[in-house]
Structure formats: structure tokens, C-alpha cells
Amino acid sequence: MVSFDDAFRRQLHELFVWRRDVRRFRTDPLPDGSIERLIEIACLSPSVGLSQPWRFVIVDDATRRRAVIEDFKACNADALRSYSGER
Template sequence: MVAFDEAFRHKLHELFVWRRDVRRFRRDPLPEGAMERLIETVCLSPSVGLSQPWRFVMVESASRRRAVIEDFKACNADALRSYSGERASHYATLKLAGLEEAPAHLAVFADKESQAGHGLGRMTMPETTEYSVVAAICSMWLAARAEGIGLGWVSILNPARINDILDVPKTWKFIGYLCLGYPETEDDRPALERAKWECRRSAAQFTSRR
């Protein structure tokens, strides 16, 4: 077994601390092969029954990117209407996506009918297919941050519309749309905390003993 010392554990903790959901990107392109390298690393993530249900689509078409941006704007307008008063005014000031600036766009899907893994672990909890893809995205967040690359997960999108825009198989379930690029700035606090939208809670508030 490989042993990891205290110095490594400290650096790993720092990686978690400095991993941020990035919304403000520089427009510099990523180095050639960077996306492919990140995806290769992410495929080491755990998956239920070793099913590896993740499917990645690198969105490079300008027309498809524009369609995604237009869908975000429509969904964001709907979300704004769900708030009222000061909360609505506050929401309107938030930058919630880096779709316009980020040099790389990556859509991530779960293939719900993949035969890999022969159904192991999914009969009682079929949703573990999607959980596996979420775990892969979290791995990508950390792997990207270790290379100085920022990642922003855009969830204010219509899943059915994204599937249509990207023309993917019907068996693929949309999980997340990721923007990647070099961040304008770096910070060890979440952007929504800095914007006073919400604050991070301590682990004790989510822990109980039975």
C-alpha cells in the first residue's frame, strides 16, 4: 500500500480549501490536451459496479454554445422570478455562470442504460448511476484546481433542452454543464459567501450519533 505522509495530507487539505466554483474566467485558452488529460484522470473515479457511466461532451461549436447561453438566460430569468423583495434584488446581482468567458465547455451525462458493470449495485439503488457521475465531476474539480484551472458547474439549465442542443442519445441523463478556464482571481472562500448570499456551516452541524 502506498503511504501518504503528513505533508501530503496537508497539501491535500489545501487543495480542498482552495477548490472553488469559478464564475469569472480569463479568456486565455487552455493548453492543448489539457481537457483530454483531465478526463483521463477523472475516469479513475469510483463508480457503482465499475460501470463508469459518465459520458463527456466537449462543446466546441459556437452555435451550440450560444444556444446553451440562451437557455441559461431564460432559466435564470425564471429563477429570479421565484424570489421577491431584497432577496430578488440580491439574486439579480450574482454572477452565476462563466459561459461567455470560459474557453472550455464540457457537458457531462450519465448513461442510464450502460451494460458495463452488469447492473451490480444498481438494482436496489439505480440512482447510484448518477451519483457515480457526480463523484467524477468532483474529482475533475480537484484535478483541475491542482493544475491551476478553474471549474464552474452551471445548473441553471433545462436538461431536456441541453440534450436537444447537444444531440445526445436519449438514454443519457444530463448531470452537469461545466465551464473550465483560468480564473480571474483565486480565493479560499466560496463566491456566494463573499457575496453574502449564504455562509458555509461547520461539519458539526451535519453530524449526529445514533
């Protein structure tokens, strides 16, 4: 069994307190290698039976990015129409 010391627990608590839901993103590019490093870290996340059902797609073309955003907005609007009552 893994044992975490008080310093680690404090740092983890501070991280949970600090974390935020990000809805506005910066547009400047990340330094070389950052995306790959972040994907490697994300792949450490647990999944049922270590199935890792996620797929990562890098969209670095502005036209395609706008198309993805518009598709998301259309799908989101369809989903919202299926709700009834208070959301």
C-alpha cells in the first residue's frame, strides 16, 4: 500500500483548491514537445480495465478548427433541445 506524507497531502489539497474550469483558452502555440508530453501524462489516467477509450486529435489548421467548433455547436444545440424542464 502506498503511503503519502503530510507535505504531499498538503500540495494535493492546494492543487484541488487551485484548479479551475477553463472556458477561455489562449491562442498562442505551446512550446515544441508540450502536446506530446501532455498526452503521455493523460494516458496515465485510469480507465475501466485500462481500456483507455480516449482518442486525441490535434487540429492545427484554423479552417478545420472552426469546422470542429461549428459541428460542436450544432450537436450541443441538438442535445439542448432534447432537455425538458429546468436544466
